[in-house]
Amino acid sequence: MAPSLYIHIPFCIRKCEYCDFYSGVATEQDIDAYLDALEREFELRFVERITPATIFIGGGTPTRLSAKQLLRLGDLLRARVDLSACSEFTCEINPGTLTPAKAEALVAMGVNRASFGVQSFKTKYLGGLGRAYEAGTATAAVEMARTAGIERVSMDLIFALPGQTLQELREDIDTALGHGTEHLSFYALTYEDDTPLTRQLLNGELQPCPEELEREMFTLVGETCTAAGLQRYEVSNFAKPGAECRHNLVYWTLGDWHGLGSGAHGMIDGEISAVAADYKVYTRLISEGTLPFSRREKLADMSRAETLLLMGLRLTSGVELSRFEQWAGGSFESLCGEKAAALKSQGLLETSPTHVRATPAGLLVLDSLILELASSMETTV
Numbered sequence: 001m002a003p004s005l006y007i008h009i010p011f012c013i014r015k016c017e018y019c020d021f022y023s024g025v026a027t028e029q030d031i032d033a034y035l036d037a038l039e040r041e042f043e044l045r046f047v048e049r050i051t052p053a054t055i056f057i058g059g060g061t062p063t064r065l066s067a068k069q070l071l072r073l074g075d076l077l078r079a080r081v082d083l084s085a086c087s088e089f090t091c092e093i094n095p096g097t098l099t100p101a102k103a104e105a106l107v108a109m110g111v112n113r114a115s116f117g118v119q120s121f122k123t124k125y126l127g128g129l130g131r132a133y134e135a136g137t138a139t140a141a142v143e144m145a146r147t148a149g150i151e152r153v154s155m156d157l158i159f160a161l162p163g164q165t166l167q168e169l170r171e172d173i174d175t176a177l178g179h180g181t182e183h184l185s186f187y188a189l190t191y192e193d194d195t196p197l198t199r200q201l202l203n204g205e206l207q208p209c210p211e212e213l214e215r216e217m218f219t220l221v222g223e224t225c226t227a228a229g230l231q232r233y234e235v236s237n238f239a240k241p242g243a244e245c246r247h248n249l250v251y252w253t254l255g256d257w258h259g260l261g262s263g264a265h266g267m268i269d270g271e272i273s274a275v276a277a278d279y280k281v282y283t284r285l286i287s288e289g290t291l292p293f294s295r296r297e298k299l300a301d302m303s304r305a306e307t308l309l310l311m312g313l314r315l316t317s318g319v320e321l322s323r324f325e326q327w328a329g330g331s332f333e334s335l336c337g338e339k340a341a342a343l344k345s346q347g348l349l350e351t352s353p354t355h356v357r358a359t360p361a362g363l364l365v366l367d368s369l370i371l372e373l374a375s376s377m378e379t380t381v
């Protein structure tokens with residue numbers, strides 16, 4: 001399969017209270033200069049048009065761009081990207097920033113899947129998260145996207161919000177499902193270093209969701225989505241059959257993708273690349289004719305095997321053993337056997353002749369499970 005393509009747009013209309021991603025509040029001139037730089041990055045990196053299997057435009061907030069700027073992005077992509085083999089073209093959308101003209105510009109660009117960062121349908125939680133829209137905005141934005149011709153819709157929701165009840169989460173899930181959404185992503189709120197939300201937590205201004213309630217919420221999400229015909233295929237992601245995010249599956253199975261734009265990461269045949277995160281540094285480097293990488297590193301085969309385990313155990317289908325063993329240089333049993341046996345006896349891990357996967361109980365403690373397996377590989381090597 002040809003490498004996929006990720007394009008990063010690092011601009012937001014304002015900073016959300018919980019966010020530690022690199023993103024900036026920029027002027028129209030900054031954004032125009034960024035699009036110039038993106039165009040030049042394509043020229044510096046690729047001699048010919050590329051033919052990606054999937055495309056994902058993420059951020060930041062891609063729909064922070066004006067309709068005119070989105071049309072320009074579409075023009076520059078059309079000149080450098082052949083869409084003939086592209087089976088999925090996603091754009092992330094912050095509901096509060098979409099307009100009918102922007103939705104039409106996305107369709108003209110080739111976007112066929114909209115990924116809405118809804119987070120919650122309740123105004124009281126949206127305010128606490130610092131999201132720049134109100135309840136009802138997401139509903140209108142989904143309608144706009146559908147009217148423009150984007151049929152495939154995904155939504156991101158956050159749970160374990162301070163003060164959130166199971167009933168409120170149930171209502172959010174029902175509202176999302178009520179939009180005929182074919183794909184849902186659920187993330188427990190995390191308190192990242194040095195964010196306004198974390199400062200409120202440290203100052204005792206808010207009470208985090210109790211761990212037991214968070215586990216109940218995780219279970220509720222799974223049960224409600226399954227009952228509605230959306231299967232969990234990744235620890236945080238649910239889809240109707242055939243509606244799994246093909247682009248993200250490339251990451252989770254350690255496929256190949258190019259990452260363009262400031263802060264973007266890529267991986268081609270085991271070589272990781274990272275583009276300079278600061279968009280001003282990025283535009284300056286490009287204007288000097290310099291490739292804007294902040295990191296380029298070929299992963300050793302064992303690191304590749306570990307990374308595959310790290311990413312692939314997030315999938316309910318698990319990790320393909322033959323792929324793991326091709327890089328690990330030995331069988332899964334020989335590298336992780338003792339630890340894997342212990343995790344199996346605890347009902348957290350299971351293996352088949354072809355795959356190793358986390359059980360539903362294992363998915364609840366996935367981070368520690370992965371750490372244990374990875375450390376057992378390190379001690380074996």
Ligand code: SF4
Pocket residue numbers: 011012014015016019020021023059060061094117
């Ligand atoms: S819109 Fe997304 S990237 Fe931008 S500040 Fe909010 S959470 Fe962060």
